[in-house]
Amino acid sequence: MVLAVSAAASAAVFAGLTRYAPRIPGPVFWAAASACTAIGFGCSLLPIADWRIVSLLFNIPFAASPVLLFAGLQRFYGGKPHDGLVRLLIAAGVGATIVFTYLWPDTLTRIAALSLVIIAGYGASAAAPWREPVGPGRTVARLVALTFLAICLTILVRAAFILVLAPAQVGWAPPELGVLNSITWIMDLLVVTLSAPMLVLAVAVRLLASLEAEKRRTEASEAQFRELATSAAVGIFVTDADGLCTYANPRCSEITGLPEHALPGLGWKVAILEQDLPEVFAAWRDAVRHAGRAVYNFRVRRPTGEIRWVRARPVALPSGDSKRNRFLATIEDITGLRNSYERIRELAQRLETVREDERRSVAHALHEGVAQDLVAATLDLNRLRAEAGDNAAIIEACDEVARAIDKCIGDLRELTNSLRPGTLSHLPLVTAVSQYARQFAERSGLRIDVTESVAFPRLGDAARLVFFRAAQEALTNVARHARATHVAIALEADDARLSMTVSDDGIGIGEQELDKPNALGLLGIQERFAALGGGLSVRGGTPRGTVVTVFLPIADL
Numbered sequence: 001m002v003l004a005v006s007a008a009a010s011a012a013v014f015a016g017l018t019r020y021a022p023r024i025p026g027p028v029f030w031a032a033a034s035a036c037t038a039i040g041f042g043c044s045l046l047p048i049a050d051w052r053i054v055s056l057l058f059n060i061p062f063a064a065s066p067v068l069l070f071a072g073l074q075r076f077y078g079g080k081p082h083d084g085l086v087r088l089l090i091a092a093g094v095g096a097t098i099v100f101t102y103l104w105p106d107t108l109t110r111i112a113a114l115s116l117v118i119i120a121g122y123g124a125s126a127a128a129p130w131r132e133p134v135g136p137g138r139t140v141a142r143l144v145a146l147t148f149l150a151i152c153l154t155i156l157v158r159a160a161f162i163l164v165l166a167p168a169q170v171g172w173a174p175p176e177l178g179v180l181n182s183i184t185w186i187m188d189l190l191v192v193t194l195s196a197p198m199l200v201l202a203v204a205v206r207l208l209a210s211l212e213a214e215k216r217r218t219e220a221s222e223a224q225f226r227e228l229a230t231s232a233a234v235g236i237f238v239t240d241a242d243g244l245c246t247y248a249n250p251r252c253s254e255i256t257g258l259p260e261h262a263l264p265g266l267g268w269k270v271a272i273l274e275q276d277l278p279e280v281f282a283a284w285r286d287a288v289r290h291a292g293r294a295v296y297n298f299r300v301r302r303p304t305g306e307i308r309w310v311r312a313r314p315v316a317l318p319s320g321d322s323k324r325n326r327f328l329a330t331i332e333d334i335t336g337l338r339n340s341y342e343r344i345r346e347l348a349q350r351l352e353t354v355r356e357d358e359r360r361s362v363a364h365a366l367h368e369g370v371a372q373d374l375v376a377a378t379l380d381l382n383r384l385r386a387e388a389g390d391n392a393a394i395i396e397a398c399d400e401v402a403r404a405i406d407k408c409i410g411d412l413r414e415l416t417n418s419l420r421p422g423t424l425s426h427l428p429l430v431t432a433v434s435q436y437a438r439q440f441a442e443r444s445g446l447r448i449d450v451t452e453s454v455a456f457p458r459l460g461d462a463a464r465l466v467f468f469r470a471a472q473e474a475l476t477n478v479a480r481h482a483r484a485t486h487v488a489i490a491l492e493a494d495d496a497r498l499s500m501t502v503s504d505d506g507i508g509i510g511e512q513e514l515d516k517p518n519a520l521g522l523l524g525i526q527e528r529f530a531a532l533g534g535g536l537s538v539r540g541g542t543p544r545g546t547v548v549t550v551f552l553p554i555a556d557l
Contacts, residue, residue, distance in 0.1 A: 004041035010034035010196035024203055029072025034196065036061035036068065060094050069148075070124050076202070077129055077141065126152070129202070137205045144198045235331040237268060238317075243284065246326070255310060255333050257302030273299040273307065284314065284327075297334065309338040349531045352524070356420075356465065363420035366412055374409050378402065414439070418472075424464050429456050430491055432464075433471050437489060444479045447486045454493040463552055466528045467491075467500055470536075470550045473521045474502035482506025482546060497534075499551035508540045525550065 014031035021027065043057035126148040132141035226247075229236045235252035239245050248263040256263070256271040272280055276298040283296040297311050314329040381402055388394035417436075424432050430452040437448040459467075471489060478484050484506030492499050526536040534552035541547050 004038050004045070008035070008038040010037075014196070014199070021203060021207060024076070024206060026072040026076030027199075027203065029068045029075065030199055033065045033068035033072065036065040040065070056098065060098075063094055063096065066124070073129060073144075076206075077132055137202065137209060140198070140202045140205050144202055147198045232330075233332075237263065237329055237331070239268075239327050239329070241326070243269075252331065255308065255331060256300050257304065257306070271300040271302070273301050275299075280312075283312075297338075308333055309335045345527060345531060348524075348527055352528060359419040363416045366416050366419075371409065371412055371416070374405055374412065378405050378409075381405065421468060424461075424468060429459060429464050429467055432468060433489060433491070436468070436471065437475070437487075440475050440479075444475075446475075446479065446484065448475070448489065449487070450489045450491075452491040456491060456493055456498060457554075459498075462532065463498075466525070466532060466534075466552075467498075467550065469528070470500060470525045470548075471502065473525050474548050477521065478502075478504045478506060478546075481509075484545065493554075495554070497551045497553045499549055501547060501549045503541055503545060503547040505541070505545045508544050508546045509538060522548075 010030075012031075014027045014034055018027045018031060040057075040059070040061035043061070046057065048057075126145040129141035129148075130145040132138045226249075229247075229249040232249060232251060235249060235255045237245050237248040237252050244266060245264045245268045248260065248268065250260065252263055252268070253260045256268070258267065258271055262270075269277070269280075280296065280298045295311065295313050297309060300308050300310050302308060310331050311334045312329050312331045314327050317326040317328055381398055385395055385398040385402075388398065417439075421432055421436065427435075430450065434450040437450050440446070441448045474489075475487065478487055482504050484504035487502065487504045490501045490503075492501070522536065522538070529536055529550050529552065532552055533555075534550065537549045539547050539549075
């Protein structure tokens with residue numbers, strides 16, 4: 001009973017190791033081996049009259065136990081016994097047990113033969129830990145091997161007792177025979193009880209060695225990171241999940257102008273310009289929430305009062321627990337790039353202004369010059385036709401020239417309206433866009449609807465013009481590329497901004513289309529709105545098509 005309880009306790013310990021140290025190979029086999037041992041000892045206590053059944057129930061688990069133990073030790077110490085071989089050995093042990101039980105003529109020699117089979121299994125199990133190379137786990141491995149050799153010794157002593165002494169017990173005094181039998185059972189109890197702690201100790205040594213190795217790798221990796229970060233051309237800092245800075249490289253200090261000792265903790269946030277703090281915190285919280293990447297620009301104020309533009313790229317460093325995640329961010333000084341971009345934007349805006357002035361000038365010249373001349377030619381032609389009398393040839397020629405002049409006047413009016421819509425100066429924006437959409441629909445065959453949910457306030461020339469140009473560009477793109485049949489233009493206004501959305505039912509494009517070389521029209525519109533404090537967005541429609549939205553903040557009008 002004591003041996004059965006001890007083996008069951010060992011099985012429970014190994015099962016716990018399997019759960020709490022799942023990466024350590026071996027404990028699952030040891031748990032199965034100890035369970036077999038417990039079952040074997042437990043079956044010996046069953047009140048069954050047939051000695052063959054008792055023998056089978058006792059010896060079959062003991063035949064499987066050393067094989068499972070051997071497989072677990074092989075895996076634990078680096079070997080990889082094939083699962084098929086393990087099953088074959090267990091089947092061989094069980095088969096030998098059944099054969100010996102029913103076919104072996106002599107009971108005592110049968111028990112001795114079964115004991116030799118079990119000794120072979122435990123002896124093979126001791127070989128794997130004995131071959132452990134020099135290292136922190138070698139001493140414990142040798143103790144494990146000696147423990148299983150001790151198991152072999154106790155089984156051998158018991159086999160000798162049964163084979164040699166039991167037949168001659170008539171010549172022995174019963175007290176002496178009982179003492180020897182008790183000694184062998186005590187030896188069994190000791191080795192079964194010691195085997196589990198030895199294996200647990202071996203697992204503990206393995207775990208400690210793994211932790212030490214992992215610690216050394218982590219320290220080496222951290223040292224390499226610090227060395228690379230120190231020499232990096234961009235600022236690098238690391239924060240915890242609460243936003244407290246735990247590391248900042250020297251470049252961070254150069255960019256912010258703060259000394260290195262002032263950056264840890266919340267010191268890095270002191271450098272951020274007050275107006276940009278809400279946006280920076282929102283972007284950082286978004287990175288924390290989604291454990292992803294982000295890119296955002298903000299301004300820092302150096303101790304000298306100088307304002308610098310900075311681009312930050314935070315990325316989450318997952319730790320398995322979102323509350324303990326760390327975040328690494330790189331920052332770079334983009335002040336020069338920003339200034340260059342602003343200068344380019346100013347030049348582009350100036351160029352656009354010059355273009356609009358030229359368009360207005362050309363439109364005025366066409367309207368006041370060529371158009372008036374064509375109207376005068378029409379009047380002269382009508383007079384000539386009237387003087388022709390009944391001359392059919394002259395009348396026909398006059399009609400043909402009149403039709404050609406009318407076509408020229410129509411084309412000229414369309415060209416003039418395209419260069420500088422006259423309706424913009426005296427009509428509401430929605431009316432000007434509606435008139436242009438109607439003319440465009442006649443030429444392109446598209447069905448175009450223009451709606452205004454809330455009346456736009458009176459806009460300045462620049463704001464009216466960028467909205468109108470955006471509608472022109474969007475409709476041109478739809479006609480050229482979208483293969484659409486319907487376009488909806490919606491003008492909307494609220495307390496914060498004015499917006500115009502152009503959506504179609506075509507094949508659709510996405511935000512990435514703005515990066516293509518041939519997207520100059522949309523890029524120009526984007527820059528014109530950005531110059532006025534607004535923006536442009538492009539997204540796919542539902543279920544298909546494209547949605548282009550432009551907007552201007554009311555505060556900037």
